[in-house]
Amino acid sequence: MNVRFAERSTLRAVRAYRDKESSNGEDGTHITFDLSSNELALPPLPTVLGGIEERLPQLARYPDPTARDLTSEVARHLCVSADELAVGPGSAGVLQQLLLALCGKGDEVVYAWPGFDAYPLLVAISGATSVQAPLTASGGHDLDEIRTRVSARTKVVILCSPHNPTGATIDHDELRGFLHSLPDHVVTVLDEAYVEFDRGSDPPGTPGLLREHRNIVVLRTFSKAYGLAGLRVGYAAGPQQVMAAVRKAAIPFGVTRFAEQAAILSLRSEGELMERLAAAAAAREELTAGLRTLGLPVLPSRANFVWLPLAGAAESFTRAAASAGVKVRSYPGHGARISVGETEAHRMLLAALGQKDHGAEF
Ligand SMILES: Cc1ncc(COP(=O)(O)O)c(C=O)c1O
Structure with a gap:
C-alpha cells in the first residue's frame, strides 16, 4: 500500500540543493x-x-542550545546586543529560520536573479513564493526593479552584497533610500556572506545601518573569509523582535560546540585572517586579468569569485573548464562563476582555455 502524503505545494517546483551535481565533470x-x-x-x-x-572529548554531549558564548563574541564584534542576534548552522541555516519565522503560504519574497541558488529553495521550504528581479547589465542590484515587485504580499526582500554570483556591491546610500521607501510590513535581509572580501572600499558600515534602520537584518557567515565552510556556522543581526522569532525557528542544537569554538577563535584572530584576504584579492585580480587576456568578458568583483556574463555560452565554458580538470559553476543562460582558488588551479584553467580554439563556443 502506498502512503498518501501531500508535499508542501511550493516544494513541488524545486529540487534538493545541488542534487544533480557530481564531483566529476558531466x-x-x-x-x-x-x-x-x-x-x-x-x-x-x-x-x-x-x-x-x-x-x-565532549562529543557525547549536546552543545549549548543558545550558543551563548559565540553570541556574546559576535555582539561585541558588531557593537550590538545579544538580543539583536541569531546564530545558526551556516548563514543559509539562519536565513531558513528567518523565512520560516516570517513567511508562509501566500506570502512573497523578492530577490535579484541570478542569485545564491539556495534562495529559491529556502523560500519554497517556508511555503512562500519567490519573486525575482533581473540584475543590471553590470551584475548589480536594480533596486528600482526590486521595489516595483514589492506588494502587500511581500514579507521579505533579500539583497546580497557583494552579490553571488556577480561580485557587484550595493551602494549604502542607495540602500538607505531603498530601506526608507519600503512599507513597514517588509523586512530586508542584507546577505553579506562575502563582505570581508570587499577590501579597499569604505568600511562596510553594517553596525551603522543596523542602528539607523529597524527594517533590516544583516546575514553573515564564517564559511567564506573565515574558511569554516565545513563547520556550518553563521549569524544574523537585526531588530530584537525579529531576531527573537528567528531564534525560535532554529533546529535544536544546530550549532555544534566545535563550530561555536572555531567561530569564537576566528573572531579573535580576525587580524590574521583578514591579512590572508589581501592574497585572495590579488589572486582575484590576476585571474580576472588572465581571463580578459584570453578575450573573455569578466565583470569587476569585490568577492572571492569572478563572473563571466557568457549568456548562452555558459554551459560550454563550464564543460571546457571541467575538461581541464577544474569545476566552475554554470548559470545556464546567464554566465559562469569561478571561485578564486589555488594558484595551480588558475594556471591549469587559463592554460586549457588558452590552448583550445574556443572562439566559436564562447
Ligand atoms: C550569498 C550567499 N549567502 C549565503 C551562503 C551560505 O553560506 P553558509 O550557509 O555556508 O553560511 C552562501 C554560500 O555560498 C552564499 O553564496
Missing part, C-alpha cells in the same frame, strides 16, 4: 580543483584547529 572527467563553491583555498589557522581538537 562526461566523467576527473576534477582536480573545485572552484564552484566559493570556498577559501587555505587551511584553518592552527589556533582554530587547536580549539576544535580540545573539544573532541
Whole structure:
C-alpha cells in the first residue's frame, strides 16, 4: 500500500540543493580543483584547529542550545546586543529560520536573479513564493526593479552584497533610500556572506545601518573569509523582535560546540585572517586579468569569485573548464562563476582555455 502524503505545494517546483551535481565533470572527467563553491583555498589557522581538537572529548554531549558564548563574541564584534542576534548552522541555516519565522503560504519574497541558488529553495521550504528581479547589465542590484515587485504580499526582500554570483556591491546610500521607501510590513535581509572580501572600499558600515534602520537584518557567515565552510556556522543581526522569532525557528542544537569554538577563535584572530584576504584579492585580480587576456568578458568583483556574463555560452565554458580538470559553476543562460582558488588551479584553467580554439563556443 502506498502512503498518501501531500508535499508542501511550493516544494513541488524545486529540487534538493545541488542534487544533480557530481564531483566529476558531466562526461566523467576527473576534477582536480573545485572552484564552484566559493570556498577559501587555505587551511584553518592552527589556533582554530587547536580549539576544535580540545573539544573532541565532549562529543557525547549536546552543545549549548543558545550558543551563548559565540553570541556574546559576535555582539561585541558588531557593537550590538545579544538580543539583536541569531546564530545558526551556516548563514543559509539562519536565513531558513528567518523565512520560516516570517513567511508562509501566500506570502512573497523578492530577490535579484541570478542569485545564491539556495534562495529559491529556502523560500519554497517556508511555503512562500519567490519573486525575482533581473540584475543590471553590470551584475548589480536594480533596486528600482526590486521595489516595483514589492506588494502587500511581500514579507521579505533579500539583497546580497557583494552579490553571488556577480561580485557587484550595493551602494549604502542607495540602500538607505531603498530601506526608507519600503512599507513597514517588509523586512530586508542584507546577505553579506562575502563582505570581508570587499577590501579597499569604505568600511562596510553594517553596525551603522543596523542602528539607523529597524527594517533590516544583516546575514553573515564564517564559511567564506573565515574558511569554516565545513563547520556550518553563521549569524544574523537585526531588530530584537525579529531576531527573537528567528531564534525560535532554529533546529535544536544546530550549532555544534566545535563550530561555536572555531567561530569564537576566528573572531579573535580576525587580524590574521583578514591579512590572508589581501592574497585572495590579488589572486582575484590576476585571474580576472588572465581571463580578459584570453578575450573573455569578466565583470569587476569585490568577492572571492569572478563572473563571466557568457549568456548562452555558459554551459560550454563550464564543460571546457571541467575538461581541464577544474569545476566552475554554470548559470545556464546567464554566465559562469569561478571561485578564486589555488594558484595551480588558475594556471591549469587559463592554460586549457588558452590552448583550445574556443572562439566559436564562447
Ligand atoms: C550569498 C550567499 N549567502 C549565503 C551562503 C551560505 O553560506 P553558509 O550557509 O555556508 O553560511 C552562501 C554560500 O555560498 C552564499 O553564496
